[in-house]
Amino acid sequence: MTPPNRRITIKDLAARLAVSTATVSNAFNRPDQLSPALRDRILGEARAVGYLGPDARGRSLRTGRSRIIAVVLADSLTYSLNDAVASEFLAGVAEVLDAHGHTLLLLPSRGGLRLESASMADGFIVYGLLPDPEMHQQLPSQRPLMSVDFDLAGQASVHIDNHAACLTIARHALRHRPSRPAIINLRSTLEPCNGRVIDQPLLSESQTITRVRLTGFHEALSEHHFVPDEVPMWNIEENTFDVCAPVIAEILDLPDDERPDLLLCMSDRIALTVLTLAEQRGLRIPEDLRITGFDGIAEGQYRAPRLTTVRQDSVEKGRVAASMILGLTPRESRLLKTELIVGETAP
Template identity: 35%
Template sequence: MVPQHQPRSPVKRATLTQIAAEIGVSAKTVSNAYRHPDQLSPALRERIFEAAIRLGFAGPDPLASGFRRGSTNAIGFIYANPLSYAFNDEAAVALLAGISEIAEAEGFSLMLVPGTAAGERDPAGIGGAAVDGVIAYSIGSNDPVLAYTRRRGVPLVIIDQPVIAEVPHVGIDDEGAAFAAAAHLRELGHRRIAVISFAIEPRTESRTWSLAEWPDTPYTVTDRRLSGYARALRDHVLLDRIPVVASWGSNERLGYAATQGVLARTPGPTALLCLSDSLALGALAAAQDAGLRVPEDISIVGFDDIPSGRASHPTLTTITQSHGDKGRAAAGMLFGQLRGERVDSARTLPASLVVRDSTAPPPR
């Protein structure tokens, strides 16, 4: 029997007046910290936000300013990357298409609440957003926007990460899927393997660890995929000889740069495990620019099964999952909450290895 999420009672909100009294300013000044931040000094804004957190205040209630009917007919989508990520990352595009399909059927619009390239987050973005519910996509467990969303008390569903017991969640078995990817290389006979990863630590440009040990991370997906690789390979190779190069994001440029560093090692790897197809496509370009043949000289495995990976030369061996189904499942769970229904506490969608042309036995 699938555990179900119980409908929640609305969270009791602190008021602008209470925040204002706490730090000795007017209620209008507190409101401006959220709605017109350019009118206040950074120091004053910080004092207001600190008092708001202390009193459990998550920003002005948008329903009280022009939405007297009790619903905005909009849902929010929060994610850690810059705004453009929602339009140029193929996995994110498919995910948002799935969410939008359900939102349209419900007569709702969708508000994007992005992060920034620098990894900075302003919790006021969601605190003042006029939305009835929120879908959070692949953000760190320590992201302040997530904390503000939960304090605000609106219905919430999380896709991928983090995993929080009392919040409905949609994802895949990331560790199991990563195990299958690494086991494929193991069975082909590869021993010199490197990992091209997205973020392990927030706001870190690029760092290298090993598959034997990496730091505690607020990113559940990263941790589970690395754990799956390690579990598949630990009896086959020494994990401390497998470098894990982690960058702050997931795109071809970062995959290219990380792979250049890995290929400079002596001896170089005969296979790369990439935590996303975008990183893998960058790795593919870097390998080919270095004069290596894929898969004759080096094999590459991705994760996601985006359209570009199916059209690359060679086509990309990867983990397939349906991002559209993830979006539809999350949106369905969110609208179930908005209707006051009990919804599943978690949905685990299928993912599996697809072997294409980018992998082969290591060169002799």
Template identity: 40%
Template sequence: MTKKMTIKDVAKAIGVSTATISNAFNRPDQLSEALRTRILAQCKELGYVGPSAAGRYLRTGRSGVVGVVLSDRLAHSMNDYVGSHFLSGLAEEFDKAHINMLLLSARDMDQSNRQRLHESMVDGFIVYGSVPSGKTLDHLLRQQKRLIVVDHFLKGYASINIDNRSSSRVITEHALKHNPKKIAIMGLRLNSDTEMKMVQEADLDNLGLTLSIDRLNGTFDALDAAGIARPWNRIWNLPANDHNLASRAAFEALSSPDRPDLFICQSDVIAIATRAMATQMGIKIPDEIKIVGFDGIPQAQNFHPTITTIQQHSTEKGRMAAKLFIDGKTKDDVIMPTELLIGESCP
């Protein structure tokens, strides 16, 4: 049986250092294109396919893999515009650094066999979204690896966020210029309920999505400053950022005898569903009702009336999270900018 060639064997056969062989496979920017092409061709002739990941881990203590922990199911994160563009931004920066991503769902990480796999495979974690206290969070913290959180805060660790409360206040103040008489808030994960329904103040709990509670408080800040009562009888809560759920909530609100004339939606997905339902019901926007959203996804601007919303930059948020991880800046708290986009739904 032929002995498998090591990187030392290959370096000796070609007449270069082991570092040069390693760079040809793992850090091409360190070599000229001509030298790298020659080395890779000679390696192919020798039947050498590159340094093993296990060997690299033993030498450096690093696997070159980052665990990206998603608070939602993987399918949702891949299909959601905001989530998928965040991942795209991560990938852009990690590709440049020759780092791989391992996508993980926080909902599946509390199984002991999977925990052991994660511990051995990754150099650290980027957590996207809120992971509540419990086994998953304890597992991440126990490893004492590099950890960065996005759209959430965790004491002692770097974070990437937008100012959800301030941004929500800005868009609410804009909407209040039209002097609405009946305001509806279409909330997203304001509590831990798994059903779409209206909520009262007593229904809010600490298991709600942090960014949604911040957005709700931003709306309340604007209402309080304007001397307008908080609309506790017209706050809907959706357990997921889902078009069908949002359509049901919108139909319920639009069909009520006390129909709202302003819909403050905590995501553009909810605003788009509300726009579609109102159009289907023959309700004119913005003449009879006005709608504002949050996120700035393209679908909100692709059809008329375009949605007034808060634009956040999800791809840049991903790039920033990757840069913090690569640079080892594990204590920084970064607040990304947002902008008010005024559309036709609430001019």
């Protein structure tokens, strides 16, 4: 019997269950190593006697590993969890980590990294372009590091084929030749700009995926005999309704002979905001205005008219990144395919 005032240990629990301490440890940290019935029996007994699991600090000191993987977020924690694409990506990462007994640590980079938290992680997935391009150098150099949706020199990365995706959807949209096509970018300017892009310098393709998307749009426009530099562009600084709405209202409130009749949008959130505000103004979709998005989020497919968009599998992107950082698959750069979804906003 364990004395009532002493904290129960892994050895105590193993003795009660007549199993090894390694088996108890696996129940908490490597569930794939046990049968579901055995793991349930161990966890049930642990709850009954008040055992909370192996001491992570002690295990880290013994093994040099914490079994924690950090995802370094380019945006705030609130934004990342509310954003459909980012939350799906994190779900994919968490799925793989759960299956292999690892914990997910989220590190938002806006305002600086919490280096005391970062020091605990066994590896790092950097998701999206950081506010400071050199910020990743603050992370422990001896730990594995990889990037998602942008490139870090000398490191593996996971991307979707943004250029091919935007070329494909723009070619589709331009089959019904518009009179006044336009583009709504997402964070594509060197300096913050929430509005019409006139002379603002753009980020390079190595700095942001949205610049790669713009290249795809421009290639399709050239094929259809438009001069890309003469096609008007607007830029959105944050992929939320509240930030998108003022810019889109400015576009939709242009005189009839200036208002675009095709908007190529760099995200579904932008496209859905266009759709909502256009309907409020009595514009007919797609007769008066054709709209395309990018991402394939569920909201765009559940409402009517259904959004024409590019679907990227953000959950699979998370699975691939997590598998690579854990060493389950080779740590080498991957380019994932996308799917054109033709809806009613640009049939």
